[in-house]
Amino acid sequence: MIEVKNLRKEFDGEIVLDNINASFHNGMVNMIIGKSGSGKTVLLKCLVGLLSPTSGEIRYDGKNFVGLKSKEVRRLRRDIGMLFQGAALFDSRTVLENVMFPLDMFSRKNRRERKKRAEFCLERVNLLEAANLYPSEISGGMKKRAAIARAIALNPKYLFCDEPNSGLDPKTSQLIDELIHDLTKDFSMTTVVVSHDMNSVINIGDKVIFINEGVKEWEGNKSEVMGTDNEKLNDFVFASDLFKKIKEAEEEKG
Numbered sequence: 674m675i676e677v678k679n680l681r682k683e684f685d686g687e688i689v690l691d692n693i694n695a696s697f698h699n700g701m702v703n704m705i706i707g708k709s710g711s712g713k714t715v716l717l718k719c720l721v722g723l724l725s726p727t728s729g730e731i732r733y734d735g736k737n738f739v740g741l742k743s744k745e746v747r748r749l750r751r752d753i754g755m756l757f758q759g760a761a762l763f764d765s766r767t768v769l770e771n772v773m774f775p776l777d778m779f780s781r782k783n784r785r786e787r788k789k790r791a792e793f794c795l796e797r798v799n800l801l802e803a804a805n806l807y808p809s810e811i812s813g814g815m816k817k818r819a820a821i822a823r824a825i826a827l828n829p830k831y832l833f834c835d836e837p838n839s840g841l842d843p844k845t846s847q848l849i850d851e852l853i854h855d856l857t858k859d860f861s862m863t864t865v866v867v868s869h870d871m872n873s874v875i876n877i878g879d880k881v882i883f884i885n886e887g888v889k890e891w892e893g894n895k896s897e898v899m900g901t902d903n904e905k906l907n908d909f910v911f912a913s914d915l916f917k918k919i920k921e922a923e924e925e926k927g
């Protein structure tokens with residue numbers, strides 16, 4: 674479990690996140706949603722230590738990440754898997770080599786065991802047949818699956834995904850969502866997904882946090898999102914592609 678307490682982030686005196694209090698639960702897909710520019714990515718970057726909060730605490734299973742010594746930060750980072758926007762694979766390495774990269778960097782296992790682990794992860798995301806291909810030779814959805822395999826290579830306790838569906842068609846997006854959901858349950862990870870895709874929220878959002886202009890405006894679960902009486906969340910939901918499609922379908926029915 675990750676707990677955020679009174680988190681504040683300023684850039685040059687400008688407040689981007691203000692007094693955020695939130696919990697991200699084990700074995701669940703915890704979604705951070707909100708409009709463009711609301712502060713989702715800054716929050717994610719604070720959570721993984723890519724940005725330092727101006728004030729507040731980020732507790733990983735009770736241990737405050739803010740102010741940890743660099744050795745302890747490195748230890749904690751090994752428990753963190755990260756799926757970046759756009760997959761961020763190394764173009765000059767094969768899919769298998771990409772998945773092996775974190776193992777080569779951090780695992781004490783020998784090469785045969787590291788390869789076996791990488792192949793297991795590729796098998797888990799249904800991509801073993803592409804092990805020897807290069808990123809330029811595979812589709813966008815396959816790249817995302819390769820990046821997911823790499824993110825889980827070190828068997829992380831915490832998985833962070835920044836807009837995992839960006840650039841994917843709806844069907845592939847759904848497959849990626851389901852994969853993130855299933856891995857979260859299978860490996861009992863604390864998964865945090867930043868998204869503005871309402872389809873994803875409805876598909877896999879066990880817990881949902883809505884950020885508006887740097888403030889946590891609402892939290893609940895996916896079944897509570899659609900019927901909320903929070904005006905700002907309602908505006909966000911009604912402006913989404915999902916809602917537009919539902920409305921169009923209803924209008925077609927008459």
Ligand SMILES: Nc1ncnc2c1ncn2[C@@H]1O[C@H](COP(=O)(O)OP(=O)(O)OP(=O)(O)O)[C@@H](O)[C@H]1O
Nearest residue numbers: 684685689707708709710711712713714715716869
């Ligand atoms: N390094 C930075 N320096 C200064 N301002 C920043 C920095 N990073 C982000 N910001 C500002 O913080 C605010 C929140 O940005 P953030 O990227 O978190 O939004 P977001 O909700 O993730 O949006 P999107 O959905 O478009 O990615 C924006 O106003 C942005 O300009």
